[in-house]
Amino acid sequence: xxAASVELRRALARVERRRALGGFLLALPLVxxxxxxxLLPILGMLARAVDNHELASxxxxxxEALRNWQGIGPPPEEIVxxxxxxLKEAYRRREVAIVAQRLNREQAGWRNLILSTxxxxxxxAKGSWLATLIELDPAWAEPAIWAGLRRxxxxxxxxxxxxxxxxxxxxxxxxxxxxxxxxIYLDVLARTFWISALVTLLCLILGYPLAYLLASLPERWxxxxxxxxxxxxxxxxxxRTAAWIVLLQREGVINDFLxxxxxxxxxxxxxxxxxxxxxxxxxxLLPFMVLPLYSVMRAIPLSLTRAALSLGAxxxxxxxxxxxxxxMPGVAAGCLLVFILAVGYxxxxxxxxxxxxxxxxxxxxxxxxxxxxxxxxxxxATVLLAVTLILYWIYSRLVGIERLRLG
Amino acid sequence: MLSSGPFARxxxxxxxxxxxxxxxxxxxxxxxxxxxxxxxxxFPLPGLSLRWYxxxxxxxxxxxxxxxxxxxxxxxxxxATVLGTLAALGLxxxxxxxxxxxxxxVLAPMIxxxxxxxxxxxxxxxxxxxxxxxLGLALAHAVLGAPFVVVTVSxxxxxxxxxxxxxxxxxxxxxxxxxRKVTLPIIAPGVISGALFAFxxxxxxxxxxxxxxxxxxxxxxxxxxxxxxxxxxxEILAAATILIVLAxxxxxxxxxxxxxxxxxxxxxx
Numbered sequence: 001x002x003a004a005s006v007e008l009r010r011a012l013a014r015v016e017r018r019r020a021l022g023g024f025l026l027a028l029p030l031v032x033x034x035x036x037x038x039l040l041p042i043l044g045m046l047a048r049a050v051d052n053h054e055l056a057s058x059x060x061x062x063x064e065a066l067r068n069w070q071g072i073g074p075p076p077e078e079i080v081x082x083x084x085x086x087l088k089e090a091y092r093r094r095e096v097a098i099v100a101q102r103l104n105r106e107q108a109g110w111r112n113l114i115l116s117t118x119x120x121x122x123x124x125a126k127g128s129w130l131a132t133l134i135e136l137d138p139a140w141a142e143p144a145i146w147a148g149l150r151r152x153x154x155x156x157x158x159x160x161x162x163x164x165x166x167x168x169x170x171x172x173x174x175x176x177x178x179x180x181x182x183x184i185y186l187d188v189l190a191r192t193f194w195i196s197a198l199v200t201l202l203c204l205i206l207g208y209p210l211a212y213l214l215a216s217l218p219e220r221w222x223x224x225x226x227x228x229x230x231x232x233x234x235x236x237x238x239x240r241t242a243a244w245i246v247l248l249q250r251e252g253v254i255n256d257f258l259x260x261x262x263x264x265x266x267x268x269x270x271x272x273x274x275x276x277x278x279x280x281x282x283x284x285l286l287p288f289m290v291l292p293l294y295s296v297m298r299a300i301p302l303s304l305t306r307a308a309l310s311l312g313a314x315x316x317x318x319x320x321x322x323x324x325x326x327x328m329p330g331v332a333a334g335c336l337l338v339f340i341l342a343v344g345y346x347x348x349x350x351x352x353x354x355x356x357x358x359x360x361x362x363x364x365x366x367x368x369x370x371x372x373x374x375x376x377x378x379x380x381a382t383v384l385l386a387v388t389l390i391l392y393w394i395y396s397r398l399v400g401i402e403r404l405r406l407g
Numbered sequence: 408m409l410s411s412g413p414f415a416r417x418x419x420x421x422x423x424x425x426x427x428x429x430x431x432x433x434x435x436x437x438x439x440x441x442x443x444x445x446x447x448x449x450f451p452l453p454g455l456s457l458r459w460y461x462x463x464x465x466x467x468x469x470x471x472x473x474x475x476x477x478x479x480x481x482x483x484x485x486x487a488t489v490l491g492t493l494a495a496l497g498l499x500x501x502x503x504x505x506x507x508x509x510x511x512x513v514l515a516p517m518i519x520x521x522x523x524x525x526x527x528x529x530x531x532x533x534x535x536x537x538x539x540x541x542l543g544l545a546l547a548h549a550v551l552g553a554p555f556v557v558v559t560v561s562x563x564x565x566x567x568x569x570x571x572x573x574x575x576x577x578x579x580x581x582x583x584x585x586x587r588k589v590t591l592p593i594i595a596p597g598v599i600s601g602a603l604f605a606f607x608x609x610x611x612x613x614x615x616x617x618x619x620x621x622x623x624x625x626x627x628x629x630x631x632x633x634x635x636x637x638x639x640x641x642e643i644l645a646a647a648t649i650l651i652v653l654a655x656x657x658x659x660x661x662x663x664x665x666x667x668x669x670x671x672x673x674x675x676x
Contacts, residue, residue: 026497030490041527213423234654236611239647243433344520361522
C-alpha cells in the first residue's frame with residue numbers, strides 16, 4: 001500500500017516535471033528572442049556609458065604607461081616623451097581628433113589644447129619634452145591635464161555617469177560638483193519627475209470620478225462609454241499630439257474661439273510650453289489611469305457602502321471610510337503606471353513642449369543622434385533605466401506584474 | 408449608488424461626460440479640418456474638398472512610408488504573435504523555476520522607455536547589419552509587440568477550462584489535435600486581438616524608427632513626426648484622419664473579439 005503510494009507520487013512528480021519542462025520550452029523562443037534583441041542591446045548600451053577605448057586605441061603605449069603611473073602633476077620624462085611620440089604619430093595618421101574629442105569630455109577646451117599642441121610639436125625637444133610642451137601651452141604644467149589623460153587611459157570611465165548626476169572629477173581624481181554651466185542634468189531629472197508627477201495627479205483627478213461613474217453603471221451603459229476611453233488608446237500617439245497642436249496653437253481652434261466670444265483679446269500661449277506638455281500628456285495617459293481604476297472599482301461590492309449608509313454614515317463618510325480605501329489598489333496601479341510611462345516620454349514633449357520642457361528621454365536622443373556623444377547619451381539612458389526599473393519593481397511589489405495590462 | 412442625492416449624481420454625470428469629451432473631442436476635431444478646401448486650420452471651413460487626400464496619394468513620400476510601415480508592421484506582428492502565443496501557452500502550463508523572472512523579462516518592453524530600446528538597438532543592430540534596414544526595425548517592433556500578445560493570450564488561457572483539453576485527450580486526441588481543435592479556437596480571440604495590438608504598436612512607433620531608419624526606410628509615423636515638427640498642414644491631418652479610421656476599425660474588431668471570447672467560454676455574453 002505504502003509502496004504503491006510512493007510509486008504513484010513519483011509518477012505524478014515525473015508528469016509534473018515533464019509539464020514544467022514543456023512549459024519552459026514553449027516560453028524559450030520568446031525568451032531567447034528578447035535576450036538577443038532586447039536585453040543584449042540594453043546591456044551594450046550600459047557598456048557604452050562606461051566605454052573608454054579611444055585613447056588606448058590611438059595611443060596604446062602612452063595609455064599603458066599613464067595607467068601605471070601614480071602621481072600628481074606632470075609625469076616623469078619617459079612617459080612624456082612616449083606621449084609626445086605617439087601624439088605626433090596620431091597627428092600623422094590623422095587620428096589626433098579622436099584623442100582631442102575624448103579629452104574634451106573631461107574638460108571643455110582640452111580639444112583645442114590637444115589639437116594645437118599636436119600641430120605645433122617640433123621635431124626635437126628643447127631641453128625636456130615637458131618643457132617643450134609647457135612652452136607651447138602653459139596648461140601642460142597643470143596637474144589637471146595629466147590627471148585627465150590618466151583617466152582617459154583607464155579601461156573604463158565613470159565621467160559620463162558622473163556628468164549625468166552633475167558630478168565630475170578634479171585633478172586629484174576625487175568626485176566634485178560639475179561646473180555650473182555643465183550641471184544641467186539633475187535639473188532635467190527633477191523636471192522629468194515633476195512633469196510626470198503633475199500628469200499623474202491630473203490623470204487621477206480626471207480619471208477617478210470617471211471610473212467611479214462607469215463602475216456604477218450597468219454594463220450595458222458602461223461598455224459603450226468605455227469605448228470612448230479606449231478609442232484614444234488605439235489612436236496613434238502622433239495623431240493625438242497633432243490634434244493638440246491644432247487646438248492649442250496661437251492661431252488654433254481654442255484661441256480662435258476665445259477671441260471670437262471676446263473672452264480674451266490676445267491669443268493665449270497654450271502650446272510649445274509647459275501647459276501644452278501637461279495637457280497633451282494627460283490626454284495621452286488618461287486611459288492608463290481609468291482602466292485599472294475601473295477594473296478595481298467594478299469588483300467593490302455595493303453592499304459594503306450600503307451597509308455604511310444604513311448604519312448612519314453620511315455619504316461623504318461612507319465614501320471616505322469604505323469606498324476610497326477599497327479603491328486604493330486601483331489608485332496605486334493607475335498612478336504607478338501613468339508615472340512610469342510619463343517618465344520615459346519623448347515624442348509628446350518634443351512636439352508640444354518648449355526648450356525648457358524637454359525631459360530626460362529627449363537628451364538621450366539628442367546626444368545619441370545629434371551630437372554623437374554616445375557616452376553621455378548612454379549614461380543618461382542608464383539613469384532613466386535605473387529609475388524605470390525601480391518603479392517597475394515597486395509596481396511588481398504593490399500591484400503584481402501579472403496585473404500589468406496596457407490594453 | 409453612493410452619491411445618494413440626485414444633485415450629486417447629476418454632478419458626477421456632468422463631470423464624467425466632460426472628461427469623456429476631453430478624451431474624444433480633440434481627436435474628432437481633426438476630421439473636419441482634413442476635408443477643408445483651404446490651407447488654414449480654422450473654423451468655419453471655407454468649403455469642403457478632398458484635395459488634401461489627393462495630395463496624400465500624389466506625394467511620393469507618403470506612398471513609400473506607408474509601404475514601409477505595412478511591411479515592418481506585418482513582419483513584427485507575425486513574429487510577436489507566434490513567439491508571444493507560444494510563450495503564453497508555456498507560462499500558463501506549469502510552474503517552473505525562474506518563471507517570475509521570465510515573466511518580468513517578457514513584460515519589460517511595455518514598461519522600459521522606448522528611447523532606451525532605441526539607443527541600445529542603435530549600437531547593437533549596426534554591427535549585425537540591421538541598422539537602416541526594415542528587418543532591424545521589424546525585430547525591434549516585435550520586441551515591443553510581443554508582451555501585448557502574451558497578455559491577451561494569457562487572459563483567454565486563464566479562462567480556459569482545463570477539463571475541456573483533458574476530455575479531448577481522454578477521448579484519444581493526440582496533444583497536437585487537442586490543441587488545434589480545443590485550445591486554439593478558444594484562445595483565438597486573444598491571439599487575434601494581441602496581433603492587432605502588436606500591429607498598432609508597430610504602426611504607431613516613432614522613437615525606435617528615429618534611431619534605426621534612414622531615408623529609404625522612413626515609416627509613416629516618422630514622416631508624420633517630421634511633418635508635425637515643421638508645420639502642421641491639412642495634408643498631415645488627412646493622414647491622421649485615415650489613422651483614426653483605422654483605429655476605430657481595429658478597436659471595434661478587438662471589442663467584437665472580446666465579446667466572442669466571453670461567449671465561447673460560456674460566460675454570460
